[in-house]
Amino acid sequence: MGPTKGKVRTLERNAIFGMLAFFALTLLIGTFCDEGLAHALFSPGNVPATFVTTLGIYPFFSAVVLFLGVVFERVLHGGMGKVGKVVACLVAAALALVVSFIGAAALVDGDCLGGIFPNLIRNYPVIAGIDLVCVCPLFYLGFRLAANTEDELLLKRVLGLLAIMVAAFVFMRLTKNIFNRPRFRSVAQGYPGVEFVPWYKISPDPSDLMAQYGLERGEFSSFPSGHAILSSSVIYILFSLSWIVPALRGREMQLCVGGFVFACVIMFTRMVLGAHYLSDVSMGAIVGLVFTLLYLFVQRRISESQQAA
Numbered sequence: 001m002g003p004t005k006g007k008v009r010t011l012e013r014n015a016i017f018g019m020l021a022f023f024a025l026t027l028l029i030g031t032f033c034d035e036g037l038a039h040a041l042f043s044p045g046n047v048p049a050t051f052v053t054t055l056g057i058y059p060f061f062s063a064v065v066l067f068l069g070v071v072f073e074r075v076l077h078g079g080m081g082k083v084g085k086v087v088a089c090l091v092a093a094a095l096a097l098v099v100s101f102i103g104a105a106a107l108v109d110g111d112c113l114g115g116i117f118p119n120l121i122r123n124y125p126v127i128a129g130i131d132l133v134c135v136c137p138l139f140y141l142g143f144r145l146a147a148n149t150e151d152e153l154l155l156k157r158v159l160g161l162l163a164i165m166v167a168a169f170v171f172m173r174l175t176k177n178i179f180n181r182p183r184f185r186s187v188a189q190g191y192p193g194v195e196f197v198p199w200y201k202i203s204p205d206p207s208d209l210m211a212q213y214g215l216e217r218g219e220f221s222s223f224p225s226g227h228a229i230l231s232s233s234v235i236y237i238l239f240s241l242s243w244i245v246p247a248l249r250g251r252e253m254q255l256c257v258g259g260f261v262f263a264c265v266i267m268f269t270r271m272v273l274g275a276h277y278l279s280d281v282s283m284g285a286i287v288g289l290v291f292t293l294l295y296l297f298v299q300r301r302i303s304e305s306q307q308a309a
Contacts, residue, residue, distance in 0.1 A: 061103025069142025185274030228284025
């Protein structure tokens with residue numbers, strides 16, 4: 001690693017630590033002020049906020065599809081045997097369809113566009129349509145961009161990125177149902193037993209409350225914020241785009257700041273909609289930034305492996 005690249009890596013790492021300190025502070029503020037801030041910001045049915053909040057999850061799923069297109073191109077033109085190529089390419093294409101379907105379903109969920117157009121929720125023909133319309137152009141774009149890239153480590157870099165993204169998504173799914181924290185929008189309805197709970201306390205199983213008031217399981221998965229985890233992942237997604245988009249190279253700090261601002265906007269909309277408290281989005285951002293540091297570590301090791309060879 002040259003001195004210039006080493007300096008850039010240090011700046012990236014320091015910027016991430018600075019962001020971690022910022023969100024640690026907002027988590028502390030939320031610990032004492034969550035309920036008051038939630039009352040002050042809550043704007044149920046806020047259409048602009050709902051549209052903006054939908055953007056928070058799109059980059060994550062679309063980036064996976066894009067980089068699976070990169071994997072497809074590298075495998076297709078790599079040194080793998082014919083049978084291996086066919087299998088690996090089919091797996092990449094199938095994963096792109098599956099991930100795009102999951103992302104499309106999330107876009108029309110009640111927390112996103114489904115909050116404005118309820119008929120979209122679990123509307124599988126619509127989800128399948130979004131899946132096909134989105135996956136093909138993004139997958140092909142990744143394929144074409146990779147074809148114009150001579151980086152010999154591109155496949156390793158992308159596989160490292162996808163491993164981090166899968167780990168972040170799995171972590172999000174595993175932790176959201178641990179704390180059973182009611183979302184503020186449900187607390188605001190005044191249901192007996194559905195009350196404000198500090199983030200550091202684990203609530204009892206909400207099954208009885210769900211059955212009694214007809215609430216979905218998602219109304220008790222406020223902490224941590226999945227939108228915050230996925231939107232803060234945009235920071236390392238933007239870093240990764242520089243591998244295949246030459247115009248983005250050398251702009252690491254701008255990309256870092258852009259990802260930070262994007263994440264903050266999405267987190268604010270989550271609070272406005274009563275989907276999360278300040279502590280929820282702060283912890284989600286911290287989780288996303290920890291995965292960003294892990295991403296930087298993995299990518300550094302990949303780069304060092306080439307030098308060692």
